[in-house]
Every structure is written in C-alpha cells, then in structure tokens.
Amino acid sequence: MAEVTLTGVSKSFGSDTALDNLTMTVPDGSFVVLLGPTGAGKTTTLRMVSGLDRPDSGRVFIGGLDVTALTPAQRNVAMVFQQYSLYPHLTVRENLEFPLKSPQLKTPQVQIDRKVNEVAGILQIGHKLNNRATELSGGEMQRVSIGRALVRNPAVFLMDEPLSSLDAKLRADLRIEIKNIQARAGATFLYVTHDQIEAMTMATHVGVLDHGRLVQFGTPREIYENPVSIYAASRLGQPRINLIPANLFPGAPENATEIGLRPEQIKQGEGESSLVQRVERLGDQTRLHLAFKDHKLITVTDAHTELKPGDIVPIRPQNPFYFDANGARIPPRTTT
Amino acid sequence: MEPSGRTKWVASILVVGYALITIIPLLWIIATGFKSPSDAIAYPPKVVFDPTLEGYVNLFTERTRATEETLAQVSEGATWYEAIVHDQGMVIAGPSRYGERFMNSVIIGFGSTALCMILGTAAAYAFSRFRVPLKDDLLFFILSTRMMPPIAVAIPIFLMFRSLGLNDTHLGMILLYTAVNLSLSVWLLKGFIDEIPIEYEEAALIDGYTRFQAFYKVVLPQAATGIASTAIFCLIFAWNEYAFAVLLTSGTAQTAPPFIPTIIGVSGKDWPAVAAGATVFLVPVMVFTILLRKHLLRGITFGAVRK
Numbered sequence: 001m002a003e004v005t006l007t008g009v010s011k012s013f014g015s016d017t018a019l020d021n022l023t024m025t026v027p028d029g030s031f032v033v034l035l036g037p038t039g040a041g042k043t044t045t046l047r048m049v050s051g052l053d054r055p056d057s058g059r060v061f062i063g064g065l066d067v068t069a070l071t072p073a074q075r076n077v078a079m080v081f082q083q084y085s086l087y088p089h090l091t092v093r094e095n096l097e098f099p100l101k102s103p104q105l106k107t108p109q110v111q112i113d114r115k116v117n118e119v120a121g122i123l124q125i126g127h128k129l130n131n132r133a134t135e136l137s138g139g140e141m142q143r144v145s146i147g148r149a150l151v152r153n154p155a156v157f158l159m160d161e162p163l164s165s166l167d168a169k170l171r172a173d174l175r176i177e178i179k180n181i182q183a184r185a186g187a188t189f190l191y192v193t194h195d196q197i198e199a200m201t202m203a204t205h206v207g208v209l210d211h212g213r214l215v216q217f218g219t220p221r222e223i224y225e226n227p228v229s230i231y232a233a234s235r236l237g238q239p240r241i242n243l244i245p246a247n248l249f250p251g252a253p254e255n256a257t258e259i260g261l262r263p264e265q266i267k268q269g270e271g272e273s274s275l276v277q278r279v280e281r282l283g284d285q286t287r288l289h290l291a292f293k294d295h296k297l298i299t300v301t302d303a304h305t306e307l308k309p310g311d312i313v314p315i316r317p318q319n320p321f322y323f324d325a326n327g328a329r330i331p332p333r334t335t336t
Numbered sequence: 337m338e339p340s341g342r343t344k345w346v347a348s349i350l351v352v353g354y355a356l357i358t359i360i361p362l363l364w365i366i367a368t369g370f371k372s373p374s375d376a377i378a379y380p381p382k383v384v385f386d387p388t389l390e391g392y393v394n395l396f397t398e399r400t401r402a403t404e405e406t407l408a409q410v411s412e413g414a415t416w417y418e419a420i421v422h423d424q425g426m427v428i429a430g431p432s433r434y435g436e437r438f439m440n441s442v443i444i445g446f447g448s449t450a451l452c453m454i455l456g457t458a459a460a461y462a463f464s465r466f467r468v469p470l471k472d473d474l475l476f477f478i479l480s481t482r483m484m485p486p487i488a489v490a491i492p493i494f495l496m497f498r499s500l501g502l503n504d505t506h507l508g509m510i511l512l513y514t515a516v517n518l519s520l521s522v523w524l525l526k527g528f529i530d531e532i533p534i535e536y537e538e539a540a541l542i543d544g545y546t547r548f549q550a551f552y553k554v555v556l557p558q559a560a561t562g563i564a565s566t567a568i569f570c571l572i573f574a575w576n577e578y579a580f581a582v583l584l585t586s587g588t589a590q591t592a593p594p595f596i597p598t599i600i601g602v603s604g605k606d607w608p609a610v611a612a613g614a615t616v617f618l619v620p621v622m623v624f625t626i627l628l629r630k631h632l633l634r635g636i637t638f639g640a641v642r643k
Contacts, residue, residue, distance in 0.1 A: 050542055051541075052538050052541065052542070071541065071546070071547075072538075072541040072542045073541060073542075073543075073544045073545060073546060076544075077542060078542065079539075079542045081535055081538070081539060083533070083535050085533070085535035085536055085538070085539040087536060087539070087540075087554055088536075088558065089557040089558055098540070098543050099542075099543035099544055102543055102544030102545050102549075103544065103545065103546075103549065104544035104545075105544055148539075148543070
C-alpha cells in the first residue's frame with residue numbers, strides 16, 4: 001500500500017487538454033473518489049497513475065518513488081476498466097489467475113487457488129469459474145473484472161466506474177465489499193464514479209476535476225457542506241443544488257450573483273410564498289417541485305406531507321451559498 | 337426472418353449444384369490418376385473403368401524398357417508395384433524426381449508462409465497499435481506492390497537473383513514468395529488486429545506483463561482466426577505459383593508445379609501419371625485448410641468488452 005502523488009501533470013491528446021497541471025496527493029490507505037463530468041480528466045488521471053499513458057510534463061510518485069518513466073507492470077497497480085476487458089479466450093478462472101501468474105508475481109499454484117476461490121466467493125461468481133469469459137452477463141463480467149484486481153495486493157487500486165453496469169442490489173453489496181477490502185487491507189484506492197451514493201459512502205476524500213484541473217479536494221462532507229464553487233457544489237447532492245439569482249431573496253452580499261440552495265437550506269413555513277407544482281413521493285422522502293418568482297426549485301419535505309400541487313408554501317434561505325459572477329463561492333460572513 | 341422451407345430447398349439445390357460444377361474437374365483429375373493410359377484418352381470418356389495404380393507407380397519411378405528374358409528373370413518375387421511396371425514391359429530404374437520436387441514445394445510453400453506470418457503479424461501489429469511516421473503512406477506503398485502482376489518484375493528479379501546467387505535455391509524462392517505475399521498478409525492481418533480492442537493489452541500490461549508478453553498471451557490467441565485464414569491464402573499462392581518457379585528454378589529447388597508437366601514423358605502421353613502428380617499435389621493444401629478450418633469457422637470473438 002502506498003501514497004500516490006501527482007505533481008504538475010499535464011497531458012494533451014492532439015488539441016484537447018485532458019489534464020492541466022494537475023497536482024494531487026492520494027494519502028496512503030485512503031479511498032479517493034474523482035468526480036467530474038465526462039472530459040474532466042478522471043480516466044486520464046487513472047491512466048497516468050497506471051502508466052498506460054505518460055504525462056507530457058509533471059511527475060507521478062507511488063510510495064515516494066518516482067514512477068513516471070516506469071511501465072505499468074513495474075508500478076504494481078491494479079486497474080478495473082470501465083470496459084470489462086476480460087480476456088475472451090480464457091475462462092473466468094484463468095482470467096482471475098492471469099495477474100497472479102504474471103512474470104512479476106509468479107505466485108505458487110496453491111496460493112493462486114486459495115486467492116481465486118476467496119475472491120470468487122466475495123464477488124458471487126464461484127459457480128461460473130469454468131465458463132468462458134464471453135459466456136457471462138454484463139454484471140458477471142464486471143464482477144470478474146473487479147476480481148482480477150482484487151486477487152492482487154497492489155500498491156494502489158485504480159477503478160474506473162466499476163459498478164456502473166450492475167443492478168442496484170449487487171451494487172449495494174459490492175460497495176460494502178470493496179469498502180471492507182479497503183478498510184481491512186488498508187489499501188489505497190483511486191476511484192472514478194458518477195454515482196453520488198458511491199462517492200459519499202465510500203470515499204475518504206473526494207477530488208473534483210474540471211477541465212483537467214483539480215478544483216477542490218477534501219472529505220465528501222467538506223465538498224458537500226463547503227464547496228468552493230458552483231461547479232463543486234453541483235457535483236454532490238440529490239436532488240441537485242438549486243441555483244437562482246441572488247437578488248430574489250434579501251440579505252445577499254453585494255458581489256453575489258447567484259444563490260445556491262440545497263434542499264436543507266430551504267426553510268419551509270416562513271418567508272416568501274412559492275407554489276407547489278408537483279409532489280414526488282419516493283418512499284423515504286418526498287420531493288417538492290416549487291415555482292418561485294419564475295424559477296423552479298426542488299426540495300425535500302416530510303415523507304407524509306399533506307401538500308399537493310397548487311398549494312402555497314412560504315420559504316426562506318437558511319445559511320445558503322452565495323456565488324459571484326465567475327461561479328466562485330463568496331465566503332460566509334463570520335458574524336452571522 | 338427465418339427463410340421459408342421452400343426458399344431453403346431452392347437454396348440447397350443451388351448450392352449443391354454449384355458445388356458439383358466446381359468439383360467435377362477435380363473429380364476428373366482424381367479419377368484419371370487411377371485410369372490406364374488408354375482409358376484416360378478413351379472417347380467417349382469413360383466414367384466407369386478398371387482402376388489401376390499404374391499412374392501412381394509411374395509418377396514415383398523412373399523406368400527403362402526391358403527384354404523378355406530380363407522381365408522373366410526379375411518377375412520372380414516381384415513386389416506389386418514392380419509387377420505393374422513389368423506389365424508395361426519395363427523395369428524400375430530408380431525413384432523419380434517427383435518426391436524431391438514435392439518436398440521442395442513443401443519447404444518453399446510452408447517456409448514462405450511461416451515467414452510471411454511472422455513478418456506480417458509483427459508489421460500489422462505495429463501499424464495497428466503504434467504511432468508510425470508516415471503510416472498511411474507506408475501502408476499504401478505496401479499495397480502498391482500488388483498493383484501489377486508480380487511476374488511483371490520477373491526479369492529484374494531474375495538478374496538480382498543471379499548476382500546474389502539465389503537462383504535455384506530454396507532460400508531465394510522463400511524470400512520471393514514472402515515478398516509477394518507480404519502486402520496481402522499485412523493488410524489482412526492489420527484488419528484483424530484492429531478489431532481486437534486495445535483494452536485487452538492494457539489490462540495485461542497492468543496485470544504485470546510486458547508489451548511483448550501481452551502481445552503473445554492476449555493478442556495472438558485472439559488473432560488466431562485472422563492468422564489462420566491469411567496463412568491459407570499465402571500458402572495457396574506459394575504452393576500453386578508456376579511462372580517464377582519455371583523461370584528461377586530448374587534443379588535443386590524446383591517446385592512441383594513446373595515439374596508435373598514434364599512427367600508426361602517422351603514416349604507416349606502418360607496422362608494418368610500427370611493426374612496422379614496433380615492429385616498428390618492437392619493433398620497438403622487440403623489437409624492444411626481442414627486443420628485450420630476450426631479457426632476459420634469460429635469467427636471473431638466478441639462481447640467481452642463493453643462498447
């Protein structure tokens with residue numbers, strides 16, 4: 001297990017800048033989730049650490065060692081690809097054995113069998129070990145692909161949306177399994193996902209990427225409760241943060257152009273009137289779609305609310321986020 | 337939509353009919369190999385005949401005419417093939433050159449195919465995976481070597497071979513056939529390797545393998561289909577090639593195609609021996625194709641990478 005550090009890493013593909021002077025430290029034993037839309041540089045970051053791509057400039061360190069010039073095999077990293085990339089000419093068992101039999105590891109067969117059976121049990125694919133990789137369903141392929149990383153004991157695990165094509169039940173199970181493995185082995189994880197629940201529940205740290213730059217790095221709670229910009233604030237939270245012009249409510253700082261309201265930042269029952277347009281009952285919570293001075297807001301209310309479309313609800317912001325014209329957060333005044 | 341019973345029926349008849357038409361000359365050659373010389377040129381042609389191995393015995397032996405007394409002496413304890421020769425009023429003088437020529441064909445055909453596959457796979461992999469300067473121009477140049485019939489450059493090649501001492505050598509013919517086939521194999525194999533997602537190799541690199549090991553363990557098994565079908569094309573060309581073989585080989589490295597017509601002999605036309613020579617000549621390509629058929633029919637593996 002090891003700390004991973006990128007310093008000043010830049011990478012372009014033709015005229016596209018994938019990473020722009022990225023500096024980030026993944027602490028030893030941490031679980032870092034990278035967030036950002038497609039093209040933000042999440043996958044490229046993983047490929048830099050894995051060695052599949054070399055940076056145009058900057059350096060990559062694993063465990064304090066400069067690995068920038070090393071091949072992927074020399075770096076001792078395990079990676080789960082977004083495409084499952086199982087070897088189609090091999091069986092599931094052979095796929096799982098493949099990294100252990102590499103010239104780098106040359107594991108004795110007894111250990112290979114023990115490890116493969118253990119991982120197959122965790123991933124619930126024990127009954128498929130002798131199938132060819134092409135005979136599996138999408139979810140099974142993805143589990144084998146995760147398994148191929150888990151059989152090893154690498155310096156760092158790199159995972160690129162590993163749970164994206166699994167059904168909800170399996171995703172919940174594997175979320176806990178991966179987290180257990182990380183906690184038990186003290187493994188370092190660098191993990192890409194679009195799933196907010198994965199980010200919030202698994203991550204010890206979240207890195208928010210925007211156009212190849214790291215815009216915020218911190219615990220999930222910090223990112224959620226103290227975002228540095230509209231962009232960072234929009235990455236987490238279900239339903240998404242509401243953004244409306246700052247002058248719609250009194251009390252905004254002078255340079256604020258937008259106000260950001262998460263559902264819990266909208267106090268219901270006092271303040272200015274808004275119109276209930278729709279009530280979505282999700283079971284454990286109920287979402288209210290409100291119309292407020294020509295703007296739509298989505299918030300959460302009591303699961304058993306009596307509200308119905310057409311009702312009037314007074315609302316007012318409670319410790320909201322204010323953003324300036326560039327989308328940067330205006331720090332809250334300490335007096336209030 | 338599943339084709340109707342009648343469509344299938346018509347299709348079957350067409351396919352069987354076409355197969356028959358293409359296979360008749362082949363069957364005729366095989367049959368002629370087992371005919372006597374008089375049956376072979378009988379008119380109207382004989383479909384039913386007394387089969388004999390005379391053609392095959394003549395193919396593999398050199399014979400000389402013998403007097404009655406000599407024949408009477410040697411007929412005692414003669415083997416079955418000697419008896420066949422004696423019946424023609426001749427004795428066996430020794431083995432014919434066919435065996436040698438056939439082996440030359442095997443060495444040159446399979447040698448050039450193997451070389452072509454090694455070079456072709458390596459070049460195709462490089463063109464498919466690496467940033468090669470002037471890649472498109474190089475690929476076009478490789479293709480352009482097939483834009484004229486190879487025999488058009490026969491004279492320069494003949495002169496080059498003479499000054500390099502490659503005339504009538506196995507090495508010379510292997511190099512020549514490899515050069516002619518290489519453009520085909522590079523292009524075909526590049527197509528097959530392009531189809532193999534690069535993620536497999538990347539996964540193998542991460543799993544602790546070097547690029548060459550990844551190529552060997554992951555790319556090659558998946559390219560097997562393509563390599564097998566390309567190898568068949570290359571072998572068929574090298575095996576059947578006639579013009580260069582006539583021009584550049586005469587003795588030690590002569591292949592079977594230029595030799596077979598000479599079997600016909602000086603006294604009387606020995607068509608059954610020629611047909612037997614042609615039939616034996618067909619066997620290796622048939623066996624090779626049947627052995628690789630599994631790969632041809634298996635098709636390209638797909639579905640293990642999410643697109």
